[in-house]
Amino acid sequence: MEATVSKRDKILDAALLLFAERGYDGTTVPMIADTAEVGAGTIYRYFESKEVLVNVLFQECVTRFIGSVSRNYPHAANIRAQFTHIFGGMVRFAKDDIHALHFIETHSGARYLDPKSRETFQQLMDFLHAFVHSGKEQGLIRPLPSDALIAIVFGAFTKMFTLIRAGKITETPELLSQIEESCWDAVRVHSD
Amino acid sequence: MEATVSKRDKILDAALLLFAERGYDGTTVPMIADTAEVGAGTIYRYFESKEVLVNVLFQECVTRFIGSVSRNYPHAANIRAQFTHIFGGMVRFAKDDIHALHFIETHSGARYLDPKSRETFQQLMDFLHAFVHSGKEQGLIRPLPSDALIAIVFGAFTKMFTLIRAGKITETPELLSQIEESCWDAVRVHSD
C-alpha cells in the first residue's frame, strides 16, 4: 500500500514540524491535518490519539538519532576520534532533519511520554554515558558527573542548532569544526 | 495594600511553577488558580488575560536575571574575572528561584511573547554580546559568532541546572566551580 505509507508519513512529517515549532500542547490535531493535507479523521486511522502520535514520533526520532551517533562507531579508536564520530553523527542527524533534534530536546521528559518513549531516550543516554565513562577512566575526560558532561555538550549543541534553524547563524564546515573543538575543550582534561 | 501584593505574587509564583513544569500551553488558568489558592476570577483582577500574565512574568524574570549577571559588574577587571562574575550571577539567579531559569529558557522565543518581552530578552542578549565581543577583541575568547558562544555557555548552563532541578545531580560549590571551568574552556582561546 504505497498511498497508505505516504499518508502516514505526511502526518508524521507535519506533526514533527508543528511539535518542533509550537510544542505538543500548542499544536491542535486539525493543524496537523491541514499541514499534512489530510482530513482530521484520517489521522485517527493511523494513530489512536494525539498522545499515541507524539509517542510514535518521539520514538522514531530518538531511534534515528541513536543510529546516527552509533552507526560505524569506532570502538577501537581513541577517545578524541570517538568524540568526533559522535559529534559528526549529531550534525548529520540535525542537518538531515532540521526539526527532529529540536523536537527531541523540547519533548524529552514531557509528561505524556509513555514508558517505551522514556526507555528509548534512556538508550540514547546510556550510549553517551558509556562514551563519557570510558573517557573518564582513561583520564582524558574531566571527572565530572556523566550527566553533567552530557548536558554540557548536548546543551551547547542543541542551542547552537536552534540558532542555525532560526537562520541567526550560517552553518559551514569550518564553524561546525570550531564548535566541535569548543565542545571537546569543555569536556576534556587540560594539561596547561 | 498588603493582601493585594501578596495575592498578585501568589499568582505569579504559581504561574512560574506551572509554566516551568508544563509549559504555557499545557497550563490552564484554573490550574494556576488552584495552585495560587485563589479563585479563577481573581487572576483577571490582576492580569487582563493568560497571555498578559505570561508576558509580565517573563519580563519580571528576565529583568531579575539581567540584574543578577550585571549588578556590580567588574568593568575594569580582566575577562576571566568578568566571566566568573557572570557565571556567578547565573548561579545565584538559578538557585534563588529554581524555576525561573527553566521558564525563561523554555519560553524565550515563544509566539505569544509581545514586543516588550522580546525587547527585554534582547537586553539580556546585548549584555552577553558585549562581554563576548570584548573578549574576542582581546584575543582571549574564540573568534566564533557571538550568538554561538552565548548559546554554548547558556545551553550548557541551563541543561545543567535542569539536571539539578530534577534532582539527578547535586549542586555543590566544587561542582559549580568545575562546571564554570568547563564552560570557560569552551569559549576561551587555548594556547596548547
Next chain:
DNA sequence: GCTACCGGAATGAATGTTCATTCATTATTG
C-alpha cells in the same frame, strides 16, 4: 469491453469535553 458492485480508505461535520474569560453575587475592609 463495459458495468455494477464491493470493501477499505478518506473525509469533515457532529459530539461531548475542556478551556479562557466574564459577571452577578458574596466577603472583606476601612
Next chain:
DNA sequence: CAATAATGAATGAACATTCATTCCGGTAGC
C-alpha cells in the same frame, strides 16, 4: 454601611475524537 476585593458558576469558543457518509481502485458478471 459604602467601597473594594474575591469568588466560582455560567458562557461561548476551541479542542480531541467519532462516525455516517463519500470516494476510489479493483473485479466479477455479463
